[in-house]
Amino acid sequence: MTAYQPRTEEMHFVLSRVLNAPAHLQALPAFAEVDGDLMQQVLDEAGKFVGEVVAPLNRAGDEIGAQWQDGQVTMPPGFRAAYQSFWQAGWPALSARTEDGGQGLPSVLEAMLYEILSGANHGWTMGPGILHGAYECIKHHASQELKDIYLRKLATGEWLSTMCLTEPHAGSDLGLARTKALPLADGRYALSGTKIFISSGDHDLTDNIVHLVLARLPDAPPGPKGLSLFLVPKFYPDGSRSQVHCDRIEEKMGLHGSPTCVMRFDGAVSHIIGEPGKGLNAMFLMMNSARLHVALQGIGLLDAAWQKADAYANERRQMRAPGQGKSAAEADLIALHPAMRRILDTQRAWIDAGRVLAYRTALELDLIAHGPDASTQAAAQRWCALVTPVMKAVFTHQAFHGGSDCLQVFGGHGYVREWGVEQNVRDARVAMIYEGTNEIQAIDLLVRKILPDGAQGLNALLDTVQAELTDLRHLPAATLERIARLRDITSSILQVGSQDVALPYRVADDYLRALALVLLDWAWLRIEASLDDEVPEVDQRWRLPARALRHWVLPEFDMRCQMITTQLQAD
């Protein structure tokens, strides 16, 4: 089995050479001291920790998994020790504010950290993965009293958190949630109800767990506007245990290293966060960042599967490959067979483009928070609003379906546990569902974000994309044609959709894919532009996936347009 190795050098190439991130960040007062060397250094240290400490635990995470007994969850061997080293080394605090005990570094470094953590050990990473949203939520919405107790603990990761949203009958539709919050005389609330699919609802990674819970006050209206947000820890500051119980954990297809808990709230005494009825607003604040992290899980997991397939294909020989001279060996390397070469190059094209787009989006998150002026912040907000759902959907899709292609490179050996690639595929599948299913991402993109402003935001995004390509030496005509076609199709959807309310929903998935392909093309043109001065052997590393993108990925664009056009003309 080939263990996952963080490719920090390639990641840094994308960050500094393709995206020119150090210059962009240093222009912001908040990151005046963040130069390329510092980022490289952080990244190298992260790579070392992830490769040496987190990656080796992945197999046990799958095979032994999190175990539930008598209401207590025990994590797989080594998980707690690794997590304790992780937070004590300051990794969860990377981009938290310095005044809260954080390091105040840019989000993009945190994003890169989560890419490699997920590639190394998706299950383990679920623990800290949810922390950052909880930190932001408490920072921006909780009372000072709550902040005094919880903010630093979450900023540093000394304690971990949960997001308790889903209920047995309320999955994608949180408005159906029924958990009750009964006001107590002292201003606190007693929570009663059952939440399901709660990641890290119980575990032994940390000494305390902070639950953020959506619930309904007695006089709340039905639907999403009746939901408020509450905080209840596993242990109160006085050391007493709250009435929050883990009744069982789910048996899942994969991700066995992360306990997916059924949580019972038995009149659990809690604090409200923010205003009554504004619970969803408080949670949606960190949605872009959370969804970007899920996209990064996809990129990391796809890279993990790709690394294994690439190593295997360059080591194992089967049959003669066409057009190769007879070698001394009795068969040719799998990597020389065209069908396998195609898989390897195509998946690498996705991974590389994914990095460009994900790091760029993380840089835009930094601009939202620290941008010099309102128009910069608004542009960054637009990028994140539109690109994040695309990233979440296509890279979680690719981690599963493209990961399955990587499995195929192994033949029968891919289907057995030994090589680890089947675990990547099983683990990856959940990311297409959580944090908003991929179908909901598509609706979010088209119905909630693009159409309401008459596609002004989308056209502005496409202007940005296009403007960043005009300085390239070689700008393919097909690229500009695709952008123009997407604008046209968007305007047709606006027009037909004004008569047929279901139309945008029928085309949303295809539309998201079409926009994704425009973005992938942009990412690869940026990569190629940054290679102009490279030596030939470096260039070769990037030339094969670039070709695979043109030959086997981008042709999907026309197909998606055809599917949308059919719907536009349908009865």
Next chain:
Amino acid sequence: MTAYQPRTEEMHFVLSRVLNAPAHLQALPAFAEVDGDLMQQVLDEAGKFVGEVVAPLNRAGDEIGAQWQDGQVTMPPGFRAAYQSFWQAGWPALSARTEDGGQGLPSVLEAMLYEILSGANHGWTMGPGILHGAYECIKHHASQELKDIYLRKLATGEWLSTMCLTEPHAGSDLGLARTKALPLADGRYALSGTKIFISSGDHDLTDNIVHLVLARLPDAPPGPKGLSLFLVPKFYPDGSRSQVHCDRIEEKMGLHGSPTCVMRFDGAVSHIIGEPGKGLNAMFLMMNSARLHVALQGIGLLDAAWQKADAYANERRQMRAPGQGKSAAEADLIALHPAMRRILDTQRAWIDAGRVLAYRTALELDLIAHGPDASTQAAAQRWCALVTPVMKAVFTHQAFHGGSDCLQVFGGHGYVREWGVEQNVRDARVAMIYEGTNEIQAIDLLVRKILPDGAQGLNALLDTVQAELTDLRHLPAATLERIARLRDITSSILQVGSQDVALPYRVADDYLRALALVLLDWAWLRIEASLDDEVPEVDQRWRLPARALRHWVLPEFDMRCQMITTQLQAD
């Protein structure tokens, strides 16, 4: 959890109404007495057995799985009893010849039986699934002495069999196999070597197991032409144990109900089957039938996933669906949401077309064996040679990727074991690999079958497909255009491929998909033609998947052609 239910009525509709099978079969002397009523009756009985006896064991097959201890494999609870009922009821003998203890019924009934067995319990079905090839192999190649001992046992399924091909370093490339066969003084051979990935290498379903083993005589040339075929049972006729040992079973992504064995041959005394050096020929004899069975596994497993998703989507409510009037319930059925409707209709389009194509191919297998004249047999042979690899590749692909779409209908509930759909997806994945990987199917189709005769066979197949459409009332222009385009592209591949030996390998996967889409279109046009006289509500059952095929499946054809064209023009 919704248990899989064989849809024998719909299957019989395809068989009798769409394919007019009873009339075709009765025209053959061998099946003069096989009328529609008999076939319906066999199918109903099969559905009853599969639904009541085999399907309920599927969950335990996954969760407990086959267990290895001290060289012995114990099958999951209930597996042996179900198999004993199965063979005693005559099911394995359905299409075996009457003189061998079989029932002499057409292959198409056996094909339909294996579709529903696989949908109900893929793991269990692996046991009898391999039997039919072994029966044919022994019938056509073994000595009378071997036939006297083994033929009836295999025809009836009283004993089960294996195919021992793969070795640790020889997967797709069987020519690399090294297992040795040392001639003994009495005309028998001592086999020594290790075989891996041997399905049902050991188990307790039957009292004996007959191993068919590829091995190399001492003077054999290297490569595939040095392989001979041998037979060695677990127990010899005198009751003594052979030196064939199961050293362990693999831990796999799925298919836990089927033991995948590492088999060690320690000078195991065996008989040769057929001539020395002709081992692969003997095994390839039954390849079309075996690959068709794998395609049917795909269809069955996709139907199993679809049935679960369909039931869930028509029971569970989440959010308002667009364009639906407000109902009294607080949310709409999942089935009313366009993205979910699309998944359900699209996967059903694949299942229905799969049945038409698979049953038709099985009917052609019957024509190969029992056709009235040489030209009928040759046409049937052509259909099977060309359509079988297509079926194997696309329906195993669809069972996994489309099965994953069905899983998506459940949201988070699809990822947990409870509903059973994630097991279908895990189980299905292996079928893309075994019996020749899907990439090898594509090479088989294009490089080995279509190009060598200058595409004469392919054009003859397309003539047949086209001729069977000309009597339709509505024949879409796009259908004829696709057929014409496929002919053109084939001739371009022939031309360019004569200069560039690797070209056909680069386009083989896309080519197989393009041909598959032409065949799917044909299948659906046949279905629709057979509906002309149906009542409206029956028509509605078929109208939705027919539309899904046109809207979301067939557009892939142009994309595949574009991908091929790019390669034709590439350097």
